[in-house]
Amino acid sequence: MSLRYALLGLTAAFPSTGYELARIFDRSLDYAWHASHSQIYPELKRLSDEGLVEVVGEGARNSKSFAATAAGRQVLREWLVETEPVRKVRDESSLRLFLTSLLEPADRLTVLRRELAHLEAHMEELDRLAKETASRATPSAFASMIDLGQRVMPVTRGWLLDAIAQAESGLPDALT
Amino acid sequence: MSLRYALLGLTAAFPSTGYELARIFDRSLDYAWHASHSQIYPELKRLSDEGLVEVVGEGARNSKSFAATAAGRQVLREWLVETEPVRKVRDESSLRLFLTSLLEPADRLTVLRRELAHLEAHMEELDRLAKETASRATPSAFASMIDLGQRVMPVTRGWLLDAIAQAESGLPDALT
DNA sequence: CACTACATGTAAGCTGTTACATGATTGG
DNA sequence: CCAATCATGTAACAGCTTACATGTAGTG
Numbered sequence: 001m002s003l004r005y006a007l008l009g010l011t012a013a014f015p016s017t018g019y020e021l022a023r024i025f026d027r028s029l030d031y032a033w034h035a036s037h038s039q040i041y042p043e044l045k046r047l048s049d050e051g052l053v054e055v056v057g058e059g060a061r062n063s064k065s066f067a068a069t070a071a072g073r074q075v076l077r078e079w080l081v082e083t084e085p086v087r088k089v090r091d092e093s094s095l096r097l098f099l100t101s102l103l104e105p106a107d108r109l110t111v112l113r114r115e116l117a118h119l120e121a122h123m124e125e126l127d128r129l130a131k132e133t134a135s136r137a138t139p140s141a142f143a144s145m146i147d148l149g150q151r152v153m154p155v156t157r158g159w160l161l162d163a164i165a166q167a168e169s170g171l172p173d174a175l176t
Numbered sequence: 177m178s179l180r181y182a183l184l185g186l187t188a189a190f191p192s193t194g195y196e197l198a199r200i201f202d203r204s205l206d207y208a209w210h211a212s213h214s215q216i217y218p219e220l221k222r223l224s225d226e227g228l229v230e231v232v233g234e235g236a237r238n239s240k241s242f243a244a245t246a247a248g249r250q251v252l253r254e255w256l257v258e259t260e261p262v263r264k265v266r267d268e269s270s271l272r273l274f275l276t277s278l279l280e281p282a283d284r285l286t287v288l289r290r291e292l293a294h295l296e297a298h299m300e301e302l303d304r305l306a307k308e309t310a311s312r313a314t315p316s317a318f319a320s321m322i323d324l325g326q327r328v329m330p331v332t333r334g335w336l337l338d339a340i341a342q343a344e345s346g347l348p349d350a351l352t
Numbered sequence: 353c354a355c356t357a358c359a360t361g362t363a364a365g366c367t368g369t370t371a372c373a374t375g376a377t378t379g380g
Numbered sequence: 381c382c383a384a385t386c387a388t389g390t391a392a393c394a395g396c397t398t399a400c401a402t403g404t405a406g407t408g
Contacts, residue, residue, distance in 0.1 A: 002268050003395080009275040019359050030263050032270035039396060041361055061359050061404045080275055080287050085294050087206050090266040090368095092178050094208035097324065099185040099256055101317035111256050118261050141277035144339065148273065151331045159324050179367080195387050215368060217389055237376045237387050266396095 001079075003043055006033050008052060008076040012068035013139045015056045018044050019063065028129060028142055031122075031149055047072065093118075097160075108167045116160045123153050177255075179219055182209050184228060184252040188244035189315045191232045194220055195239065204305060204318055207298075207325060223248065269294075273336075284343045292336045299329050 006029065010021055021044075022037040029035075044066055047053040052072035057065040068076070093115065100111045130146045132138075182205070186197055197220075198213040205211075220242055223229040228248035233241040244252070269291065276287045306322045308314075 002271055006271055009278050013278055031265050032274055033266055034264040063359055081283050085269055085291055088210040089207050090209055093261055095178055095182055098208055098317055098321045101320045102185050102189055107257050115261055141274055144277045145274045148335050151335055152328055155327045155331050159327055
């Protein structure tokens with residue numbers, strides 16, 4: 001169900017095409033919720049059938065802009081305000097970090113270094129996004145999430161650096 | 177596929193029953209990867225059919241302990257060392273934090289405060305777990321993950337406190 | 353004119369959730 | 381002896397991935 005609320009929120013903030021929504025997931029929401037276009041288009045159709053979003057404009061290349069309706073915004077609000085939060089994270093990176101601790105130091109170093117490179121690439125991407133966001137008039141929801149990412153990632157990076165230092169000094173926990 | 181690697185890792189670290197694995201997911205792995213028993217039992221059966229785990233003991237109440245075989249550990253190692261990390265996070269809490277920014281300040285406060293309470297409960301739980309882990313001989317993989325959580329959560333907490341302070345001062349971004 | 357980015361969709365198969373179902377052991 | 385916890389499973393359904401499929405508009 002989370003996907004539909006994500007779509008309701010985004011289209012409530014500003015009318016978007018399915019394609020644009022897919023890009024938003026890909027660029028800014030990827031560390032909160034992942035979704036691909038093949039999931040987004042059918043869900044938009046369903047939401048539209050249920051009157052929770054509506055087409056508010058058609059552009060070039062047969063594109064359609066969707067916006068959340070009053071009913072849609074209401075459904076979103078109810079979900080946020082009335083549903084107890086649940087903790088059902090699925091984050092392959094975190095899982096990998098956990099499992100990596102089980103490898104022998106040589107393999108562990110390989111994996112940790114690659115994870116670090118990935119994280120740093122992601123951090124740069126976020127910094128770029130933050131600059132873009134600052135220069136344009138972007139809803140503050142995005143700025144907040146970018147801020148959260150910019151606070152959390154350096155901490156994860158610190159953990160990785162420590163783990164790498166420890167693996168380099170050749171410590172315990174061999175799997176093989 | 178992540179579930180099977182998680183199970184291979186856990187059973188490689190120490191033989192476990194399906195029930196124990198379900199508890200581990202529930203208590204320590206929940207902020208990396210979530211899985212329920214109805215998914216764990218069939219997957220263990222499949223892994224066992226494929227020779228990647230094996231039954232290493234039977235206990236009370238028809239319980240069976242599984243351990244990763246050499247082949248299973250090899251499959252896990254290959255996945256960790258040879259697969260490029262992907263970023264397909266699904267974290268409802270993060271999504272909610274994002275969407276909450278779209279609500280009017282009154283609702284936003286309600287939701288943020290509840291998220292804060294949840295996070296703080298989770299932090300306490302982690303602290304308890306950290307103590308348990310320190311007193312017993314637990315594999316350091318768990319200690320590492322707890323450490324990561326203990327580093328990351330206070331940062332998220334800080335973000336939440338800032339967001340709450342901002343909402344209290346009655347700032348922008350009303351959805352309705 | 354070719355390439356890239358824009359733009360939307362479908363279908364088969366796999367993964368994950370919710371609900372149902374059953375039974376054993378321990379502690380109060 | 382009753383409730384809670386331990387312990388394992390299945391089935392229907394919902395959600396997600398991968399691959400296929402098609403076409404448009406802008407840029408060099």
